[in-house]
Amino acid sequence: MKREMELIHPGEILKIEIVEGRNLTIAKAAGLLGVTRPTLSNIINGKASITPNIALRVETVFGGAARFWVRLQSSYDLSLAKKGFMENPPKIARYNFV
Template identity: 65%
Template structure:
């Protein structure tokens, strides 16, 4: 079955659900997370990934689980890689048993 829904970068979800959902500014959220405003801005604008360290920060500050954010990022990364892979497939062939 083909997926019809477009994957969203986890940073967009972080912004919508956590930052905007709690009425925070990027500056205030970055202060709470102990990171620079630029670092958080890059994440919410889909320019940087949510690393395991960032996932732990989100878990500690806002609740939820770091595992959720890491899995969300991994799913997004895999879907992006699949799209690139199938648009420009590498010159590989299947292994054949003899």
């Protein structure tokens, strides 16, 4: 039996590690990042993605690596796409080289 890990939006990790981990409000963190409160709120609530621009802002303000946040988002997006793909697979087949 294959066990699946619970899929967690990277915004939730951003909330735990950056906002809550530094005792910041969303408004304060958004101000430090130079984005609007709704922008950061949408990311934290899983309604928007962590873009490369946001990842670079997090790296600049709080340290760490932008690549980490981009990879988290990419892995999350791929997992969602795979789930949808497996639930409704297209009628395609592997190409066999001769």
